[in-house]
Every structure is written in structure tokens, then in C-alpha cells.
Amino acid sequence: MTRTSPFHRPVTKAVLPAAGLGTRFLPATKATPKEMLPIVDKPAIQYVVEEAAAAGLGDMLVITGRNKRPLEDHFDRNFELEQALVSKGDRERLAKVQESNGLATLHYVRQGDPRGLGHAVLCAAPHVGDEPFAVLLGDDLIDPRDPLLTRMMDIQQREGGSVVALMEVEPSQIHLYGCAAVQSTAHPDVVRVTGLVEKPDPADAPSNYAVIGRYVLDPAVFDVLRETRPGRGGEIQLTDALERLATGEALGGPVHGVVFKGRRYDTGDRGDYLRAIVQLACEREDLGPQFRAWLGRYAAETGLSALA
Numbered sequence: 001m002t003r004t005s006p007f008h009r010p011v012t013k014a015v016l017p018a019a020g021l022g023t024r025f026l027p028a029t030k031a032t033p034k035e036m037l038p039i040v041d042k043p044a045i046q047y048v049v050e051e052a053a054a055a056g057l058g059d060m061l062v063i064t065g066r067n068k069r070p071l072e073d074h075f076d077r078n079f080e081l082e083q084a085l086v087s088k089g090d091r092e093r094l095a096k097v098q099e100s101n102g103l104a105t106l107h108y109v110r111q112g113d114p115r116g117l118g119h120a121v122l123c124a125a126p127h128v129g130d131e132p133f134a135v136l137l138g139d140d141l142i143d144p145r146d147p148l149l150t151r152m153m154d155i156q157q158r159e160g161g162s163v164v165a166l167m168e169v170e171p172s173q174i175h176l177y178g179c180a181a182v183q184s185t186a187h188p189d190v191v192r193v194t195g196l197v198e199k200p201d202p203a204d205a206p207s208n209y210a211v212i213g214r215y216v217l218d219p220a221v222f223d224v225l226r227e228t229r230p231g232r233g234g235e236i237q238l239t240d241a242l243e244r245l246a247t248g249e250a251l252g253g254p255v256h257g258v259v260f261k262g263r264r265y266d267t268g269d270r271g272d273y274l275r276a277i278v279q280l281a282c283e284r285e286d287l288g289p290q291f292r293a294w295l296g297r298y299a300a301e302t303g304l305s306a307l308a
């Protein structure tokens with residue numbers, strides 16, 4: 001099926017895939033989605049919902065998996081808990097409990113079988129319809145002080161087609177990501193994507209630009225995803241569908257990339273998860289001073305500071 005690119009339509013909807021198995025984080029993710037693991041005192045996905053809301057996207061669709069209950073409950077009211085805190089007069093904690101209810105209108109759709117990120121995004125087709133939309137991976141945390149999504153939405157509105165977020169990584173790490181072949185543009189932070197490959201061997205990687213978990217997509221991607229066969233790891237890869245849009249093999253391009261240089265954590269990776277917690281805890285006004293003092297003592301006592 002062909003269609004004209006509706007790039008002048010504003011982006012109003014966000015899709016948050018959170019149906020992955022989270023095998024890198026077992027056993028913690030046996031009965032809990034990895035997106036619900038706390039980063040200091042908030043589940044990872046709440047940071048992502050806050051980011052989408054801050055970019056003006058008030059309509060969000062969460063793609064859930066087998067353990068969807070905790071996700072739905074977190075963004076819903078909890079009358080018993082709220083009542084208990086009211087009775088105690090604990091306004092501060094009451095505000096924390098209520099914070100996640102009013103962020104956005106959240107919808108949920110279940111991805112019966114976790115057949116890959118491309119398949120998860122395709123589950124959003126009936127909700128999204130024929131307009132460009134944002135995708136924010138529920139386990140990928142972008143520091144709110146380093147805005148990325150609004151810049152991507154601006155580029156999408158100006159250029160049409162789709163926009164991916166890219167980050168330069170060590171060549172030895174590129175096999176962990178989707179990788180983009182790129183051409184420069186007049187804007188230093190924007191590139192034209194000419195090809196994409198999922199988790200390439202470093203020797204075959206066309207660049208060290210890694211695709212990270214933010215996308216602004218043309219709805220033409222749904223038609224391409226319907227035809228996309230399982231790729232790397234036996235999963236239906238979003239990267240494979242975007243490759244066809246980037247090369248012009250399918251209608252709905254172009255694909256641009258916004259190069260991100262800010263702070264980002266893959267909270268589905270144990271090492272990055274720990275770094276996110278330590279860094280965000282150090283920077284928190286309430287916890288930071290005491291935590292930093294302890295961390296400094298710990299580093300000195302264990303000889304860690306000498307290794308830095």
C-alpha cells in the first residue's frame with residue numbers, strides 16, 4: 001500500500017514498548033517488568049512517561065507483556081494507600097503517590113508474544129492511525145536536563161519521514177546496537193540516515209553511530225513492519241523496517257538522525273542500571289549530600305579512587 005507522507009501533521013502520541021522479556025536482568029524480571037525496576041525511588045518507566053509529557057505528548061500507549069499488572073497499577077490511583085497517608089497527614093508522600101496518576105492519558109495494549117521491538121511497535125497501529133508518532137523505549141532513560149525528543153520532533157516536522165536518535169559509541173560496542181550509515185547535513189547535530197543494520201559485527205559496521213531508544217516515526221512504518229520477517233535473534237526488528245525506509249526501498253522516508261551527546265542510561269543493562277542509580281542519587285538534593293559523602297569514603301577506604 002502507498003500513501004503520501006503526512007509529515008506536516010503534529011506529533012501528539014507516544015508509544016512506550018515495555019513487553020520485552022528482560023532476560024539480562026533475571027531473576028529480578030521473572031515476575032516484574034524491567035521497566036518497573038526503581039531508579040533511586042521511581043520506576044524507570046515513570047521517567048520515560050515524564051519525558052514524553054514534557055515534550056507535549058499527552059496520549060501514550062504502553063505496549064505491555066505478560067506482567068502488565070504492576071505497570072497499570074503504578075499509573076492508576078491507589079485509594080487505600082492514599083487514604084492511609086491522608087490519615088497520617090503525610091502530604092509529602094501522598095504527593096509522591098499521586099504524581100504518576102496525572103501525567104498523561106495512558107492506554108495499554110498487550111503484545112501477546114514478545115516477537116521483537118518491530119512487532120511491539122506494530123501493535124500500536126490501530127491506536128496511532130495515520131499520523132507521525134513518537135516511540136520511547138521504556139527501559140531507556142534520557143536525563144531530563146538533556147532534551148532530545150523535542151529536537152527530534154522539530155526535525156520530523158521540518159523534514160518529514162522518520163527520525164531516529166543516534167549516539168556515538170566505542171567501535172567495540174556497536175554490536176550491541178542498531179547501527180546507522182549516515183551523511184552529514186547543514187546542521188551539526190542532524191544526519192541523513194542512508195542505511196541501518198541491527199547489531200553488526202564491528203568489522204562490518206558502517207559507522208559508530210548507535211541507534212538509541214527514541215524514535216519519531218512516519219506511520220508508513222506500519223506497512224513495512226507488516227511485511228518484515230524475523231531478523232537478528234529471530235525477532236521482528238524495527239531497524240530492518242527503518243532500513244527499507246532509509247534506502248527508499250519502501251515509501252515513507254526519508255530517515256534522519258539526531259546525534260545525542262547527553263546523559264543516557266540503558267536501565268535494562270545491569271551495569272548501566274547501577275550507574276544510573278549512583279549518578280542520579282548523587283545529584284539529588286534530598287539524598288545527594290549524604291550519599292556523595294558516603295561514596296567518597298567508600299571509594300577511599302576500598303582504594304577505588306586510586307583506580308579512577
Ligand code: UTP
Pocket residue numbers: 017018019020021022023024025063111113114115116117119120137138139140268
Ligand atoms: P530489549 O532489546 O532490551 O529486549 O528491548 P528485552 O527482551 O526487553 O531485554 P533482554 O535483552 O532480554 O534483557 C528494547 C525495548 O523493547 C521492548 C522492551 O520492553 C524494551 O523496552 N520490547 C522488546 C517489546 O516491547 N517487545 C519485544 O518483543 C521486545
